[in-house]
Amino acid sequence: MARIEQHPIVRRDWKDPFTFTFAGRPVTAYPGDMISSALFAAGLRVFGHHPKDGAPQGIYCANGQCAQCLVLADGLPVKACMTAVQPGMSVEPVDGLPTLPSRREVGVMREAEVRPVAVLILGGGPAGLSAAIELGSRGIDVLVVDDKDRLGGKLVLQTHRFFGSTQAVFAGTRGIDIGARLEKRVRELAAVEVWLESTALAVFSDRVVGVLRKDRYVLVRPQMLLVATGAREKSLVFQGNTLPGVYGAGAIQTLVNRDLVKAADRLFIVGGGNVGLIAGYHALQAGIDVVGLVEALPECGGYKVHKDKLARMGVPIYTSHTILSANGVDGVESVTVAEVDAKFRPIPGTETSFACDTVLIAVGLDPVDEFLRAAKEYDVPAVAAGDAEEIAEASAAIFSGKIRGLEIARSLGKTTDEVPEEWRTMGEILKSRPGPSTSETVPSDEDSVIPVFHCSQEIPCNPCTSVCPQKLIAIDEADIRRLPQFLGAVTGRECVGCDSCVAICPGLAITLVDFRKDREEPMVTIPFEFGESRLHAGDRVTVLDTVGEPIAAVAVEAVRRSDRTLLVKVRLPRTVAKRAAGVRMQESWVGDPLPQAVERLGDDAIVCRCERITAGEIRARIRAGLRDMNEIKTVTRAGMGACGGKTCTALIARLFREEGVPASEITENIRRPLFIEVPLGVFAGVEEEAL
């Protein structure tokens, strides 16, 4: 593992390195590193061993949700992924139960501050920030609470250009840049206060929200609560699923795109939704080999353009396949996958293994909705926006935050503005699932310059329409899910070959074919997002069609830069020029399987990560007739651990389904505060400075 010193999209200053220790060994870190990132950069992925069975522990979510990355920082237990490393800090692995440091005295104890506010927004991501802008610009007193050290939520991990509507949600702009824009606007609003590194702990029945503000406990009393807490990743049960090296997509994206740590050398992806597809692309940008991707469904659920993009980079995509095991002792060494039948059961004899050091799990998201549920139960006026309300794209979250913001402003009597009907329509369009794929329509023109849209699936996206100086690209304004049309023939105007549409397309799905100089060997412009160090004029490249099939091997004529996208010019025979969609990034041998499938023995498909309860233990209880998740918790401890059932609850529900138990027979387990673990001294208001 190492730092990504040159990332094609993200810049980070590598200044002022300092040293801390892990298990007594010196480790280098940079200002802003979380403990986990610095350890990863040093190649350390095992942070300790579980007290129950000695299983190696490390990050899983890298997002403060699970509790698997526990370490002792200067003697105190902390989540490595949420704690900034400090110069000289002594970090120790947790092997077994930590020892509570002895202490003779406590200093002064303060009363917790009570903070009234008009609107409390939990989460400073796309939805929360958009709502804060709507509210704050109307002078409404808003407090935004976010557990990270910067605003933007998951936008800070999104290095790709966004889909959606250019007019409504900054489509065509990279997620990281959208985050920066939203933050800038929020910071300009005097009515909006932002608390970073602050976590909501519970919504209490006395209509108070307990917030851990850095190391202080504050009781916030909002008139309205907006839950914009986003989503948490679903997990998956398979042998070896908690080995260091098995991570959520967000964890890899955080390490790679936020912290610029090359989190893996060889990555295997489970899940072909947008999250898995995009994370694969991000991994490639970070210089990580992506060995393959499995998707249990017969088709990837994510946008076709994302899938095609990944396939064109040379990543094999195995649909109707599932993961059987992650193999290794102290970390992942290989992964074993198999084809599945129509009922998603692995087909014996189809097992295949691939060497890899990391498995990325991207099997869907669940709303972080505990605060909304509690608020509803306790009659705290509350609404949700973004993924906390409904899982969809970040562009939809931006728009839903905007709508909720205006609705709240209205309900507080601060505006009479109605939410325009177009907003609601756009909100729904942005949330829509991708439509069926059709075949690409290729313009017949072979005299001038023409854009080719390698885009044959209806998704909400229109940036290409906004950049054409000739206004030659059109998408139905009433429904931006429609496919783009080239209006050359209709208008009589000619494409000037400016490449703007090629550069802005979030799917990297537009090429420009220029027949003007050479009708037989037109110049094709292909987008490339892997940085100038990876491709130069004169390099020989393999040109691929939309789905990644090679069509020619040629030398690059020229490379042009547009923002951080490279525009690669190649000359191709007329017969294939319009099919060209990308240049191969990753050599095909990267995806070669191992000669023999690896079988992982033993029952370590873990359902409850915190207490290390296996699927076998839970299944046995279900088969014994248990139907109350609370009773399963009583007898197995599943859900009693540090995270409070954040990952295992959905997995247990899934095991019930697999066992054929109807949902009507199941009693859900009761979720209780706190959202994260917080020291007693914080609740007591102990003034550490006074000691």
Added chain:
Amino acid sequence: MTREAYDVIIIGAGSVGVPGAWAMARDGLSVLVIDRFASPGQGSNKTAIGGIRATHSDPAKIRLCLRSLEIARTWQEAHGDDIEWTTGGYSFVAYSSREENTLKDLLVIQEQHGLDIDWHEPRELLGIIPALRRDGLHGGTFSPGDGHCSPLLFGHAMYEQAKAAGARFRFGETITGIDVVSGRVRGVVTDKGIYDAPIIVNAAGPWASEVGHLLGMEHPVRPDSHEGGITEPVAHFLGPMVVDIRPAPGSANYYFFQLATGQIVFCVTPSPSLWGFDRRETSAFLPMVAKRMVDLMPCLTNLRVRRTWRGLYPMTPDGSPLVGWSREVSGYLMAIGMCGQGFMLGPGLGELLSRVVRAEAKPEDEEILSILSPHRAFAGQEALK
């Protein structure tokens, strides 16, 4: 609608109903337990923190709990399940003469009953609980034979034993009526069936009064709620259950101990009492209890709270349970108003209930029953609840 006949029907599969069913089934009775929740112990039993002590001040509770202690202590040996029993003792600590005197006065009674409990001067007490605040410590009592276990595992293990002994359980069923003919109970009606039995035991905990209403009776039981919490696990550092009986704003007392699995479980007795069935968390609890705990034991400052909850204490006017037959309706046996001690009284009480329904109560049982009689006059308050 099903219609089944049993010797005994117990209403409530909780701290009292489950051990009662186990004892009765062992003793050859056919028993049905009906509970409105989806599985055993989902009412108040699972909100118990797990302490069992015999060091009360009332002979009835002392005897019942001595038996509970024995059952818990020998559970693994007798039945094989690890219920995480720890004979860690209880310690009531004193930081002023007021508590010192209260505790020492009680010692006299406790010693009369042969309980293993002593007063320890500060030095000795710090030997038992090194993490206690030193300054101001007057000393405290320590009863090494008391202890604690996982209330979840113990309750569930007794439930499994009860089933194995033949007791039947029906969950997710609400009692809608109790059938009484000529002054005798004949069975119960639920939202799902009709069940006959000549004996009905009310073990409905905080909901005991609702059951009484079905018979047109008023039981002097009403719940108040106590908030509790649990921390992350840490290496073992605390042996006994520590009880601090100093009143402070918001709480009459509080107590905590370390589970065998390393977590600290803590609970307060709110003052004034929070009457009613409201089990929703409030923002006041954590700051209040945390201040008290870190003041008493400074090392807890850095221990992280994992979860909090609220449980109901079915209180009686004098703080002691109500156990005995109804005088108005024959065949109706009350085992109610455990005042938050159902978990520790349950195993001993379950056996007593079995003897009572089989009309085999021993002379010492009769003494317990006279103390806990539901027909008693409510004069005093028990000194240490």
